[in-house]
Amino acid sequence: MTGRIVKAISGFYFVRLEDGRNLQCKARGVFKKRGWKPLVGDLVRVEPQGTQEGTITDLFARRSELVRPSIANVDQALLVVALVQPELSLYQLDKMLAMLALSKIEVGIAFTKIDLPHALDVLQQVQKIYEKLEYPIFALDVRHEVGVMPLHGFLQGKITVLAGQSGVGKSTLLTHLIPGSGALTGQIGDRSKRGRHTTTHVELYSYADGFIADTPGFSQYAFDHLEPSHLGVLFREIAILRATCEYRGCLHTEEEGCAVRRAVENGRMAESRYHNYVQLLTELKEAKARRY
Ligand SMILES: Nc1nc2c(ncn2[C@@H]2O[C@H](COP(=O)(O)OP(=O)(O)OP(=O)(O)O)[C@@H](O)[C@H]2O)c(=O)[nH]1
Ligand SMILES: [Zn+2]
The missing domain is CATH 2.40.50.140 (Nucleic acid-binding proteins)
Known part of the structure; x- marks a missing residue:
């Protein structure tokens, strides 16, 4: 069997x-x-x-193997991001997208809390940036199950890991998708009774001919030890543009004839994305310098 x-x-x-x-x-x-x-x-x-x-x-x-959390055969991640409360950090979002790209798994983004004030303004802003990059995007009010249906097609038949920072609505979403998954053992909002804070193991829950993994979190280790020159390929638009940079080892900061900087200037690459790339590049260079 x-x-x-x-x-x-x-x-x-x-x-x-x-x-x-x-x-x-x-x-x-x-x-x-x-x-x-x-x-x-x-x-x-x-x-x-x-x-x-x-x-x-x-x-x-195995088709794939994710390290910390150790899960075999993961097809994709659903990155859960709150539009407000906690305030959306485009830096954290771009960092997570780069980390997941490093793990070579497909990513969809679920923006939550569309029911809260100002959330729709933020949604408009991020939709513009991330739809262009061809990430599947979902907008949800998880507590009232608004927008959850389209997720079904994304999750169908796949092994999906839920990723995202604390408080964005992962447990709430999992409980709505899979009643009795045990992700939420107490009242919503009652943090002291929450199952996911007392368990550290990974578990797969059956959903729509596939599985959803509730994980205790992702390790940043591999990303923190990344060679700075490898960061570019983890940004989808840079991965494409860099072929036309004049200088082969272009890091897209000060180099002459950089196609990435040109794309930012003429609006083809979002300024926030470029800014976060430069920020992460600086951090990786500093981390590397500290290791030697
Ligand atoms: N208004 C609103 N509140 C939401 C939504 N989704 C989740 N919440 C609330 O946000 C809070 C945090 O949600 P959780 O599901 O616990 O978040 P989490 O991502 O599992 O957080 P951790 O367990 O810390 O990783 C809870 O009080 C939820 O009721 C939403 O779409 N709209
Ligand atoms: Zn360049």
């Missing part, structure tokens, strides 16, 4: 079978000997023992 590992806790793997049943499994002894470690998201072959338990006998090849 084949199934998907949806949760892993101290050597036990919870495997969701194709027929929807769950088995609590151990990996076959040979896994340890060979240094194989099953991950949440892995497609596995299992031998059931009774109706509740089983043994994982084989791992299928």
